[in-house]
Amino acid sequence: MKIGILGLGLIGGSLGYDLRSQGHYVLGVSRRDSTCQRAIALGSIDEASCNLSLLAAADIVFICTPIGLIVPQFKQLINHLSAATIVTDVGSVKAPIVKALAPLWENFVGGHPMAGTTDSGIEAAQRNLFVGRPYVLTPDATTPTTAIAILEEIVRSLGANIYYCQPEQHDRAVSWISHLPVMVSGSLIAACMGETDPQVLQLAKNLASTGFRDTSRVGGGNPELGVMMAQYNRQALLRSLQQYRHNLDEFINLIEQENWAALEQKFQSNQKVRPEFVE
Amino acid sequence: MKIGILGLGLIGGSLGYDLRSQGHYVLGVSRRDSTCQRAIALGSIDEASCNLSLLAAADIVFICTPIGLIVPQFKQLINHLSAATIVTDVGSVKAPIVKALAPLWENFVGGHPMAGTTDSGIEAAQRNLFVGRPYVLTPDATTPTTAIAILEEIVRSLGANIYYCQPEQHDRAVSWISHLPVMVSGSLIAACMGETDPQVLQLAKNLASTGFRDTSRVGGGNPELGVMMAQYNRQALLRSLQQYRHNLDEFINLIEQENWAALEQKFQSNQKVRPEFVE
Numbered sequence: 001m002k003i004g005i006l007g008l009g010l011i012g013g014s015l016g017y018d019l020r021s022q023g024h025y026v027l028g029v030s031r032r033d034s035t036c037q038r039a040i041a042l043g044s045i046d047e048a049s050c051n052l053s054l055l056a057a058a059d060i061v062f063i064c065t066p067i068g069l070i071v072p073q074f075k076q077l078i079n080h081l082s083a084a085t086i087v088t089d090v091g092s093v094k095a096p097i098v099k100a101l102a103p104l105w106e107n108f109v110g111g112h113p114m115a116g117t118t119d120s121g122i123e124a125a126q127r128n129l130f131v132g133r134p135y136v137l138t139p140d141a142t143t144p145t146t147a148i149a150i151l152e153e154i155v156r157s158l159g160a161n162i163y164y165c166q167p168e169q170h171d172r173a174v175s176w177i178s179h180l181p182v183m184v185s186g187s188l189i190a191a192c193m194g195e196t197d198p199q200v201l202q203l204a205k206n207l208a209s210t211g212f213r214d215t216s217r218v219g220g221g222n223p224e225l226g227v228m229m230a231q232y233n234r235q236a237l238l239r240s241l242q243q244y245r246h247n248l249d250e251f252i253n254l255i256e257q258e259n260w261a262a263l264e265q266k267f268q269s270n271q272k273v274r275p276e277f278v279e
Numbered sequence: 280m281k282i283g284i285l286g287l288g289l290i291g292g293s294l295g296y297d298l299r300s301q302g303h304y305v306l307g308v309s310r311r312d313s314t315c316q317r318a319i320a321l322g323s324i325d326e327a328s329c330n331l332s333l334l335a336a337a338d339i340v341f342i343c344t345p346i347g348l349i350v351p352q353f354k355q356l357i358n359h360l361s362a363a364t365i366v367t368d369v370g371s372v373k374a375p376i377v378k379a380l381a382p383l384w385e386n387f388v389g390g391h392p393m394a395g396t397t398d399s400g401i402e403a404a405q406r407n408l409f410v411g412r413p414y415v416l417t418p419d420a421t422t423p424t425t426a427i428a429i430l431e432e433i434v435r436s437l438g439a440n441i442y443y444c445q446p447e448q449h450d451r452a453v454s455w456i457s458h459l460p461v462m463v464s465g466s467l468i469a470a471c472m473g474e475t476d477p478q479v480l481q482l483a484k485n486l487a488s489t490g491f492r493d494t495s496r497v498g499g500g501n502p503e504l505g506v507m508m509a510q511y512n513r514q515a516l517l518r519s520l521q522q523y524r525h526n527l528d529e530f531i532n533l534i535e536q537e538n539w540a541a542l543e544q545k546f547q548s549n550q551k552v553r554p555e556f557v558e
Contacts, residue, residue: 114486134486165482173482176471181494183530188463189549190530191523192455192556203444203452207393207413208556214493215460220553223546230534230542241531244470248527251462251469252520255509263509267502270468274499277471277487 002027003154004058006073008039008048010116011090012064013125015158016044021127022157027054030122039122056080060150062111063089067232071100078105086147092174093232094138094167102140107147110138110167112174113160118221131159138167168236175236177277179229180244183237185219186226281306282433283337285352287318287327289395290369291343292404294437295323300406301436306333309401318401335359339429341390342368346511350379357384365426371453372511373417373446381419386426389417389446391453392439397500410438417446447515454515456556458508459523462516464498465505 001024005012008030016026016039028045029052030036036048047054055061055077065073070089081087086107091097098110115133117124135155139148155162165173195201219226230237254263280303284291287309295305295318307324308331309315315327326333334340334356344352349368360366365386370376377389394412396403414434418427434441444452474480498505509516533542 114488134488136486161485163482163485165478169476169479169482172474172476172479173486176474176479176483177487177491180470181467181490183534184463184467184527185494186546186549187523187527187530188460189553189556190526190545191459191519193548193552194522194526195451195455197448197451199444200448200451200455203442203448204455205556206440206442207415207452208456209393209413211460211497212456213557214496215464216549216553216556217493218490219546220549221546223543223550226546227539227543231537231539234534234537238531238534240470241527241534243473244466245524245527245531247469247473248463248466248520248524251466252517252524255462255513255517255520258510258513260506260510264502264506266469267465267498267500267505269472270465270495270499271502273472274468274495277468277484277495278492 001025001059001154002057004029004055004061005045005064006052006055006061006077007064007066007069008035008044008122008125009064009066010120010122010124011113011129012062013039013042013044013122014115014127014129015062015064017125017127018130018158019154020044020046027058029054035122042122042125044122044125052077053080056082058085060086060088060154063087063091067091067093067097067228070097074101075104083107086150088151091232092178092229094136094170096232098138098140098167102142106142107144109143109147109151111151111155112136112138112170113155113158115160128159130155133160134163135160136163136165136170138165138170140166171233171236172239175233175240179233179237180240182218182221182226182229183241184244185216187219189216189219280304280338280433281336283308283334283340284324285331285334285340285342285356286344286348287314287323287401287404288343289399289401289403290392290408291341292318292321292323292401293394293406293408294341294343296404296406297409297437298433299323299325306337308333314401321401321404323401323404331356332359335361337364339365339367339433342366342370346370346372346376346507349376353380354383362386365429367430370511371457371508373415373449375511377417377419377446381421385421386423388422388426388430390430390434391415391417391449392434392437394439407438409434412439413442414439415442415444415449417444417449419445450512450515451518454512454519458512458516459519461497461500461505461508462520463523464495466498468495468498
């Protein structure tokens with residue numbers, strides 16, 4: 001199969017490696033010619049261009065640009081495609097993208113491979129990035145079953161675990177387990193910096209260990225990524241933040257009231273349910 | 280030197296290993312005879328008893344019981360000691376302990392080795408647990424300098440990094456980097472469980488990855504430990520929690536107002552300061 005990849009970063013580049021090793025012929029498009037050349041040299045793609053017209057030959061196209069570029073790039077891309085071409089994206093928020101693109105292209109299926117590293121760009125791309133990782137697909141009732149079946153077969157060949165859901169369900173789920181943690185963790189670092197005694201602040205920095213390291217990790221990461229989550233998943237994230245604030249207030253109230261039995265029960269419940277999320 | 284250890288768990292047992300390897304003679308006291316026998320068999324201590332009178336021969340005693348037992352055990356212990364004996368504790372909160380014990384014993388120096396594992400008990404004890412880890416000492420203006428010097432030399436021999444501060448400064452610092460993260464992380468797990476759509480909740484569990492794993496880790500840990508932090512460091516923790524709530528509200532407001540520039544600035548500041556706490 002001829003497979004197009006628009007956007008040769010971590011996800012696009014990694015897809016290229018795996019799809020080529022499955023015997024597909026991979027066409028890559030990047031805005032920068034240097035990225036095109038590098039992707040070919042690394043063996044991530046077979047053929048490259050800065051021009052979207054290269055993708056006219058593709059049976060299926062993965063849009064792997066930063067999330068803000070998915071919709072505008074898609075609108076240019078479809079001028080070059082035949083109606084039978086399947087288009088999918090890898091954006092980390094689904095409702096706004098599906099809402100914008102599904103009405104424009106019958107063979108569009110929203111997708112989100114939940115794989116990544118802290119690095120980005122073609123140099124960070126790696127083989128087998130998707131093995132054992134979740135890959136969400138969000139077709140709607142009007143999506144042709146053939147398009148879904150073809151995409152599913154390709155995703156399965158990456159070794160990913162496929163989940164089907166509505167775009168809104170995806171966005172609410174990731175607001176809980178991905179976007180809310182970033183805001184919670186970011187508020188922790190910001191709060192510590194509010195300590196007014198410089199000696200205590202310095203001592204806190206000296207004593208910080210694994211507990212602080214883990215809880216503050218995602219809140220001290222890539223600023224653009226944090227803003228992107230809030231921007232594109234604003235509604236679901238605000239809902240999660242309000243629920244979080246409510247739970248935080250409950251913790252504060254229990255501590256103010258010295259209700260240690262109820263506080264212990266909360267921690268016991270946390271300890272019991274956490275393994276249902278992560279090992 | 281003859282060194283006594285009261286409480287043969289992770290910290291007491293690990294101290295025993297290192298102090299014996301420094302050539303000290305280590306006397307251990309535990310409430311359980313089986314723990315005494317096990318600590319000797321493992322080579323953590325030289326001599327053991329369930330009776331506090333064993334510690335009468337010690338030049339210095341480390342109280343390594345759970346935090347709630349430090350004050351009552353100390354009050355029994357000093358009946359057996361000569362006035363020259365130095366006493367220190369390893370409790371993770373310092374102000375209430377120092378306030379209770381310093382007036383009762385001239386040669387008392389509060390301490391807190393910031394080392395640990397998720398396991399507990401004598402079986403979890405290990406050699407070199409304190410190497411490169413912070414060890415806080417909280418003497419006051421009336422503490423004899425000889426007692427401080429002797430304790431400092433022993434702590435230094437463990438390979439720990441020593442920090443001196445007031446008990447209240449210690450408690451405020453650990454409320455930021457140890458106790459607040461537990462409440463922040465605990466509220467995250469509790470908030471997620473508030474999702475009312477069972478399909479979204481199940482999807483969130485399926486999609487949870489490293490971000491959720493790290494941010495939720497300390498909030499899904501030992502319930503007794505979480506309650507203990509709140510109970511013994513209540514005042515400093517509440518102060519940190521109020522500051523945290525204020526910062527959380529700022530994040531929420533920026534997202535509500537779609538003030539992406541200010542939100543990005545917050546994340547940029549976080550990314551910049553976090554390495555001052557942890558690598």
